[in-house]
Amino acid sequence: MLTDDISRYPEFMQTPQGSNSLSSSSHTGASRRHTPKASMGGLYQRAIREAFVKLNPRTEVKNPVMFIVWVGTIVTFLVTLDPNLFGTVQADPAQQRLLNGLITFILFFTLVFANFAEAVAEGRGKAQADALRSTRSDTIARKLLPNGSTQEISSTELRRGDQVKVVAGDMIPADGEVVKGVASVDESAITGESAPVLKQPGTDIMSSVTGGTRILSDELIINVTSDPGQGFIDRMIALVEGAERSKTPNEIALTVLLTVLTLVFLIVVATVSPLANYVQAPTTIAILISLLVALIPTTIGGLLSAIGIAGMDRVAQFNVIATSGRAVEACGDINTLVLDKTGTITLGNRLADQFIPVNGHTVEEVAQIALAASVFDETPEGKSIVILAEKNRASVNFKTADATGVEFTARTRMSGTDLPNGKEVRKGAVDAVKGFVRSRGGVVSTQLDEAYERVSRLGGTPLAVCQDSEIYGVIYLKDIVKAGLRERFDQLRRMGVKTIMLTGDNQITASVIAREAGVDDFIAEATPEDKIDVIRREQSEGKLVAMTGDGTNDAPALAQANVGVAMNSGTQAAKEAANMVDLDSDPTKLIDLVTIGKQLLITRGALTTFSIANDIAKYFAIIPTILQQQGLVPSISCSLKVLDRQSFQR
Amino acid sequence: MQLKSPRSAIISALIYNALIIPALIPLALKGVQFRPLTANQLLRRNILIFGLGGVIAPFIAIKIIDILIPFA
Amino acid sequence: MKRFQFQPPTLRTQASSQVWAQLLETIAEIGFEWRKQKLPLYLFLGLCFNLVLAPVVFAATGDEVSRSQAYWLAALVLATIALAVYLFFVMFVPEKF
Numbered sequence: 001m002l003t004d005d006i007s008r009y010p011e012f013m014q015t016p017q018g019s020n021s022l023s024s025s026s027h028t029g030a031s032r033r034h035t036p037k038a039s040m041g042g043l044y045q046r047a048i049r050e051a052f053v054k055l056n057p058r059t060e061v062k063n064p065v066m067f068i069v070w071v072g073t074i075v076t077f078l079v080t081l082d083p084n085l086f087g088t089v090q091a092d093p094a095q096q097r098l099l100n101g102l103i104t105f106i107l108f109f110t111l112v113f114a115n116f117a118e119a120v121a122e123g124r125g126k127a128q129a130d131a132l133r134s135t136r137s138d139t140i141a142r143k144l145l146p147n148g149s150t151q152e153i154s155s156t157e158l159r160r161g162d163q164v165k166v167v168a169g170d171m172i173p174a175d176g177e178v179v180k181g182v183a184s185v186d187e188s189a190i191t192g193e194s195a196p197v198l199k200q201p202g203t204d205i206m207s208s209v210t211g212g213t214r215i216l217s218d219e220l221i222i223n224v225t226s227d228p229g230q231g232f233i234d235r236m237i238a239l240v241e242g243a244e245r246s247k248t249p250n251e252i253a254l255t256v257l258l259t260v261l262t263l264v265f266l267i268v269v270a271t272v273s274p275l276a277n278y279v280q281a282p283t284t285i286a287i288l289i290s291l292l293v294a295l296i297p298t299t300i301g302g303l304l305s306a307i308g309i310a311g312m313d314r315v316a317q318f319n320v321i322a323t324s325g326r327a328v329e330a331c332g333d334i335n336t337l338v339l340d341k342t343g344t345i346t347l348g349n350r351l352a353d354q355f356i357p358v359n360g361h362t363v364e365e366v367a368q369i370a371l372a373a374s375v376f377d378e379t380p381e382g383k384s385i386v387i388l389a390e391k392n393r394a395s396v397n398f399k400t401a402d403a404t405g406v407e408f409t410a411r412t413r414m415s416g417t418d419l420p421n422g423k424e425v426r427k428g429a430v431d432a433v434k435g436f437v438r439s440r441g442g443v444v445s446t447q448l449d450e451a452y453e454r455v456s457r458l459g460g461t462p463l464a465v466c467q468d469s470e471i472y473g474v475i476y477l478k479d480i481v482k483a484g485l486r487e488r489f490d491q492l493r494r495m496g497v498k499t500i501m502l503t504g505d506n507q508i509t510a511s512v513i514a515r516e517a518g519v520d521d522f523i524a525e526a527t528p529e530d531k532i533d534v535i536r537r538e539q540s541e542g543k544l545v546a547m548t549g550d551g552t553n554d555a556p557a558l559a560q561a562n563v564g565v566a567m568n569s570g571t572q573a574a575k576e577a578a579n580m581v582d583l584d585s586d587p588t589k590l591i592d593l594v595t596i597g598k599q600l601l602i603t604r605g606a607l608t609t610f611s612i613a614n615d616i617a618k619y620f621a622i623i624p625t626i627l628q629q630q631g632l633v634p635s636i637s638c639s640l641k642v643l644d645r646q647s648f649q650r
Numbered sequence: 651m652q653l654k655s656p657r658s659a660i661i662s663a664l665i666y667n668a669l670i671i672p673a674l675i676p677l678a679l680k681g682v683q684f685r686p687l688t689a690n691q692l693l694r695r696n697i698l699i700f701g702l703g704g705v706i707a708p709f710i711a712i713k714i715i716d717i718l719i720p721f722a
Numbered sequence: 723m724k725r726f727q728f729q730p731p732t733l734r735t736q737a738s739s740q741v742w743a744q745l746l747e748t749i750a751e752i753g754f755e756w757r758k759q760k761l762p763l764y765l766f767l768g769l770c771f772n773l774v775l776a777p778v779v780f781a782a783t784g785d786e787v788s789r790s791q792a793y794w795l796a797a798l799v800l801a802t803i804a805l806a807v808y809l810f811f812v813m814f815v816p817e818k819f
Contacts, residue, residue: 110668113668113671287660299674314681494688603681611704625655625656
């Protein structure tokens with residue numbers, strides 16, 4: 001899992017561009033399967049049908065620019081039926097009808113194409129929603145009655161507060177909290193992660209289960225926390241389907257701009273007719289409508305909603321569910337990222353980096369003792385010590401079967417091994433080991449404190465190792481900064497995004513990691529409550545803040561942040577407070593989300609620029625011809641020629 | 651622009667106007683290529699590509715459509 | 723409508739009261755539909771108003787425009803004004819669209 005994560009990042013870095021990076025990353029982790037993908041086969045047929053359905057004036061009226069085109073199409077259709085409808089036309093009626101018919105035809109397809117763009121964008125979300133819906137089916141739930149017996153009811157009859165029992169092989173009927181039992185659950189339906197997840201009560205993160213996932217082993221008693229139709233998957237379906245889609249503030253602003261442009265051109269074109277009549281160059285209604293349609297920004301008008309929907313879709317393909325388009329857009333405007341150190345900036349686990357001998361011992365001796373103390377340690381830290389010790393040519397010189405492991409406890413803050421020859425080797429927090437050594441009659445040298453300080457200054461965690469009353473040295477456990485993060489923070493800085501790291505570590509350690517990762521600011525010895533203070537402080541300076549979180553105590557901060565991304569492994573409270581949920585529970589994704597949001601804003605800006613620039617060009621392509629058609633331009637050039645000749649003759 | 655006739659000019663402009671929408675659908679759905687630049691650099695770059703491109707492209711496209719369509 | 727106004731109240735048999743009920747229902751339904759479907763109503767009102775406007779246009783244009791052409795020209799002017807009003811509306815309450 002960890003190596004998988006690391007190998008994915010460099011690719012995200014080079015192409016932080018939605019779908020491309022996803023497809024390239026999928027073959028590095030073959031076990032990864034992203035959110036259930038529906039077949040995109042019928043997507044285009046469906047979109048073509050939708051494009052015609054959307055010609056309904058009730059739909060078109062929502063898009064001012066395209067509604068003008070819609071009305072224009074109706075009018076040109078009328079003049080196709082009768083070219084003389086609005087006034088007698090001098091030209092041959094049959095030819096005039098052909099021209100008007102052609103204009104009607106082209107305008108009609110302009111509308112259809114614009115609707116098609118929106119339909120394709122929506123269709124991708126709908127296909128995803130269908131795939132999700134297929135994972136959710138009515139199941140039989142075993143409801144726990146007060147007298148302890150169970151009753152089989154349909155999962156749709158479950159209410160918040162009910163308790164249900166699920167056994168291996170069952171579908172979990174609703175969202176809930178585990179109250180009893182330990183079991184592994186397959187959550188691939190929503191996360192795409194095929195490895196099962198362990199669920200147990202009492203823990204903040206591991207006790208929440210999602211309806212529609214499958215329990216693989218053992219049994220659980222679950223307290224239902226959502227009413228039917230309001231569970232996580234239901235909300236997800238509603239979101240990806242775009243049922244709750246409303247215009248974002250930026251879209252509204254752009255709509256107003258486009259409407260003003262449209263209105264100005266409508267007035268201009270409406271007054272062209274009397275002017276043209278005044279200069280004895282009457283134009284036809286169809287030509288005027290063509291001019292109007294060419295002038296108004298139809299390109300961006302037709303693509304505006306598609307861009308917004310596609311942005312949400314890109315986020316969904318990233319396995320992140322956004323509660324609104326507003327949230328996706330806000331990602332692009334973010335000024336400050338608040339990041340947890342552990343799991344986001346550094347790998348979750350610290351790894352042994354170096355042995356520092358004290359009291360005249362050699363590195364090999366320290367390695368030997370550290371290895372002996374770690375053979376029973378199954379934690380990633382312990383394993384990394386074993387690997388490092390073996391690199392230092394240490395080997396286990398006793399029968400592990402005869403030795404007994406001593407587990408780490410929060411009270412002793414040490415772990416180790418009781419060797420077959422009666423000796424006790426320990427490793428642990430420096431002061432805990434000091435106490436152990438003193439209790440065995442040993443003395444603590446100042447060398448140990450020096451080593452301790454050296455490691456702290458390097459940003460690491462020191463672990464002392466000892467055998468009975470003799471301290472051998474210190475293991476330097478290093479926080480590993482995720483690969484490629486420094487470059488990404490540099491990128492962010494160039495884009496004007498500030499990063500703040502939050503950590504529970506002491507000032508020295510935090511500053512070292514901060515420097516190594518290249519974050520702009522850090523807060524050491526932070527409590528979860530500090531998060532919300534940091535966010536408030538930044539917001540009071542007019543900045544938009546994004547953060548990630550998973551615990552219940554993160555919920556207020558998630559709600560306060562402009563963009564709060566909850567981990568799917570997190571608690572229900574966190575998920576409800578956030579405006580995005582990351583199904584892969586990968587906090588580093590926040591950086592990618594900023595990229596996607598910025599990309600959305602840039603795309604919209606670029607296409608608006610393009611569309612308006614186009615209008616200028618179209619104007620110069622049409623206006624001369626209208627004047628020319630009425631003989632105005634040739635007559636001017638003629639008179640110029642006459643003038644020339646006259647001056648020549650003179 | 652030396653187009654065949656006024657009528658052909660209007661039809662060409664409208665055809666361009668209609669076809670540019672589906673032509674830009676892939677760009678709208680995928681998003682423009684993202685580069686980590688400062689806001690000013692981005693603005694300059696995009697105005698150059700999409701602004702200048704947006705002024706020039708229609709002239710070329712309308713001319714080509716004008717040549718392609720059969721009637722005068 | 724006229725028919726029922728002239729109907730003497732003495733002839734209120736079973737059958738006629740049924741017709742009454744049916745008619746009221748239909749009127750209510752049309753009224754309801756009208757309230758619900760704004761677009762046809764506005765279109766209808768616009769075309770009615772156009773009947774007033776058309777003679778003005780006809781008088782103003784002189785003899786180069788026929789009577790029906792004047793009517794449609796007035797309708798076009800009305801439609802343009804309606805579109806302008808609609809665009810103003812979009813400008814000031816864009817959230818609704």
